[in-house]
Amino acid sequence: MHCHHMIPALLLSTAPAAHAWGVLGHSTVAYVAQHYVTPSTANFVQAILGTAPDYMANVSSWPDTYRRTPEGEWSTQLHWIDANDAPPESCEVEYTRDCRPRAAKSTEAQLLDAIRFLIHFAGDIHQPLHTEALEEGGNGINITWDGKTANLHAIWDTQIPVKAAAGKNASEWAEEMVGLIENGKYNASGWLDATSLDDIKGTAMSWANDANDYVCTDVLPDGREAIEAEGVDLAGAYFEKHGEVTKELIARAGYRLGSFLNLIVDGPANGHWSDN
Structure with a gap:
């Protein structure tokens, strides 16, 4: 239940490994x-x-590896915010309720680590169940996916995006998303509304609340009983209705991450920033 102020600290809290x-x-x-x-x-x-062609992509999962090492264990609690809300009736993240200040245990993060964390946490904060306390972000909700028992958090992390990508690899899927942004199918113009270096806490909470809304509308729209019921396989009608949202969430995360990095490096008056 901690939110940590790391360079753009985007997130953070305790839950089981995922x-x-x-x-x-x-x-x-x-x-x-x-x-x-x-x-x-x-x-x-x-x-x-x-300068590799995948220079950001190739470090994007590093924090998940790092936190499983003895020296990286301190960072585990940075990966979640546990919103103590009541889906599907109400979904919201509140800084004072869900984030408690924590004493910094680490010295000033090296630039390398800070950038690797930022690339990763910009993704984490857009996964709806990384902003939800219920059953430890859905880890404790057992469901059926494609005939096998799984937990709700895990399928939103992996199986749903993989199925939504429909065989595309990461760079191909990203290309599809960029196309949807560029042709206006995704309305990116509002995605940066609350994004500011002057208010990093506000930026993070805005992004977290965006993702958390999907806990009510798509992750648990009819409550947990509906998805835990016998004979319900989430790879069927549930995926057809709710799986596509992962694509827009991932697109939004990437667009915001790129724009946020531009803001850090170029300042607010330059680059794509001023176009939005």
Whole structure:
């Protein structure tokens, strides 16, 4: 139940081990961000991460590996915000209720770690169940997916995005999302409304509340009993109705990440920022 003020600290709290969005989702977020960074931002980030074509995507899951090491265990609680709300009747994240200040245990984060955390946490904060306390972000809700028992958190991390990607790899899926943004199918113009370096807490809470809304509308629209019921397989009608939203959430995460990095490197008057 902690929210930690790390460089853009985007998140944070305790729950059992899980990979938000899984590798596909995190890589896709990073590829979308790579599309939207300005040349100066790309140069800045590549000076730290290297110049490989997947320079952001290839570090996007590093924090999930790091937190499973003895030296990285301290960072585990940064991956969630546990919103103590009441889905599906009400969904909201409140800073004072859901985030308690925590004493910083680490020294000033190195730039490399800070950028790797930011790339990852910008993804985490857009996974609805990373902003929800109910049954530890859905880890304790057992459901059926494709004939097998699974937990709700895990399928939103991995199985739902993989099925929604329909065979595309991360860079191909990102390309599809960029197309949807560019042709106006996704209305990205409002995605940056609450994003500001002057109010990083407000930015993070805005993004978290965006994602948390989906707990009521798509993750648990009819409550947990409806998805836990015998004979209900979420790879069927539930996926058909609610699976596509993962695509827009991942697109939004990547667009916001790229724009946020531009804001850090170029300032608010430059690059894509001023277009929105």
